[in-house]
Amino acid sequence: MTEVVISGTGLFQAPHVITNAELVVAFNAYAERFNAEHAAAIAAGECEPLSPSSVEFIEKASGIKQRFVMDKAGVLDPARMYPKFEPRPDDQMSLMAEIGVDAAQKALAAAGREGHEIDAVICGASNMQRAYPAMAVEIQQGIGAQGYGFDMNVACSTATFAIEQAYNAVRSGTARRVLVVNPEITSAHLEWRDRDCHFIFGDVCTATVVERADEARSSDCFEILGTKLATQFSNNIRNNFGFMNRCEDTPHDARDKTFRQEGRKVFKEVVPMAAAHIATHLDAMGFSAPQVRRFWLHQANLGMNQFIIRKLLGQEPDAEVAPLILDRYANTSSAGSIIAFHETRGDMAAGDLGVICSFGAGYSIGSVLLRRV
Numbered sequence: 001m002t003e004v005v006i007s008g009t010g011l012f013q014a015p016h017v018i019t020n021a022e023l024v025v026a027f028n029a030y031a032e033r034f035n036a037e038h039a040a041a042i043a044a045g046e047c048e049p050l051s052p053s054s055v056e057f058i059e060k061a062s063g064i065k066q067r068f069v070m071d072k073a074g075v076l077d078p079a080r081m082y083p084k085f086e087p088r089p090d091d092q093m094s095l096m097a098e099i100g101v102d103a104a105q106k107a108l109a110a111a112g113r114e115g116h117e118i119d120a121v122i123c124g125a126s127n128m129q130r131a132y133p134a135m136a137v138e139i140q141q142g143i144g145a146q147g148y149g150f151d152m153n154v155a156c157s158t159a160t161f162a163i164e165q166a167y168n169a170v171r172s173g174t175a176r177r178v179l180v181v182n183p184e185i186t187s188a189h190l191e192w193r194d195r196d197c198h199f200i201f202g203d204v205c206t207a208t209v210v211e212r213a214d215e216a217r218s219s220d221c222f223e224i225l226g227t228k229l230a231t232q233f234s235n236n237i238r239n240n241f242g243f244m245n246r247c248e249d250t251p252h253d254a255r256d257k258t259f260r261q262e263g264r265k266v267f268k269e270v271v272p273m274a275a276a277h278i279a280t281h282l283d284a285m286g287f288s289a290p291q292v293r294r295f296w297l298h299q300a301n302l303g304m305n306q307f308i309i310r311k312l313l314g315q316e317p318d319a320e321v322a323p324l325i326l327d328r329y330a331n332t333s334s335a336g337s338i339i340a341f342h343e344t345r346g347d348m349a350a351g352d353l354g355v356i357c358s359f360g361a362g363y364s365i366g367s368v369l370l371r372r373v
Helices: 020-037 039-043 055-062 095-111 135-143 158-172 263-284 302-313 333-344
Strands: 004-013 016-019 066-069 120-124 148-152 177-185 203-212 222-231 292-297 353-360 364-372
Touching: 004 095, 004 158, 004 333, 016 020, 020 039, 020 055, 066 203, 095 120, 095 135, 095 177, 095 203, 120 135, 120 158, 135 148, 135 177, 148 158, 158 177, 158 203, 158 222, 158 333, 158 353, 158 364, 177 333, 203 333, 222 263, 263 292, 263 302, 263 353, 263 364, 292 302, 292 333, 333 353
Parallel strands: 120 148, 120 177, 292 353
Antiparallel strands: 004 203, 004 222, 016 066, 177 203, 222 364, 353 364
C-alpha cells in the first residue's frame, strides 16, 4: 500500500466575533421578553420561566470565551435569535461552498498544489445547506478539481471519518490526492434561545489535503500511520431537522429541529469511550499514549478534553499536550480538531507522533495517528 500524508491545511475564519458578554445581554433580553409575554401561563404553572445566563456560567460550563459567526446581528436580536442570511440564486455559489472554496484554496497553497491536481473532494459537515447537488461537487467546480466529490455527515466526527475515506482512496490507488473540506455554519442549527446550549457553537471551515507521500511537495507533511472509527447509537445528541418534516405537519421552528443534547449524559458516556478508543488505537499500532507528543482533540468542552488526557496519561493536561482553541472558536463541530492541528503543529519535530481525535453525536468517534515527516 502507498504511504499517505497530510500535506496542507487551510482555515476560513468567519467575519464576526460574539463575546460571551454580548451573548448574555442578548439572551437575557430575550428571556425577559419571553417571561413577560408568558406571565399568566408561568403564574398558572403551565409554563416554566426562562432563567438568565451569565458569562461566569458559560465559561465554567464550557471554557468558551467567544465565537466567530457568519452573521452577528440576527443572533443578537432578542426578537430573532438566529442568523439572517440572504437567499442566493441558483447561479450564484452557495454560502457553504463559498467558505469551503476559501479554506480549500488555502490548503492547496500550503500543499503546493492547484485545484486541477485534486482527484476527489469530500465535503463533511454536521449539516448540509441543501440536499442536492452535493456541496462537494460545487466546491469541486469552484477549485477546478478533477474526478468526483461527495458529501458525508457523522456530526462532530465527520472530519476524521472523511480523512479515513481520503486515506483509503490514496493508499489503495484509486486517487492520488484528495481534498477534505469541513464547512461548519453551526450558528444556523444552534438554538440560541436555550440557556443550556446557547453559547456552544461557532462558524468556521477547514480543509485538508491528503496525498501520496512520494509525490508531496510540502515541507510540512504528516504521515498517516493509521485510522480508527467507531459508532454506537445514542439519542443524547440529536437534531431532527430534515426533508420529511413538512410531511409531519410540525412547526418548522419546533425545538427538536435544532441542536439539543443531554450534556451530563454525553460527558459521562462518550468521554470514557473516546479515551478508550485512542488507547486501543495506539496499542493496535504498537504505541502507547506517553509516546504521543500532541493530542488534537475535538473542541467541544474543556472538561471533556481534560478528562481524556488524565485518563490517557495520568496527568493534568496542558497546551503542549492537548492544545485548546475552544476558548476562541467555541465548538465548531467536525472542524474543531482540525483547527487545533492547523494552528499548533508547527513545532513538531521529525518523528514526533500526534493524534487527531473527534467524538460526538452518533455516538461517533474517529482517530487519526500521525507522524511528522
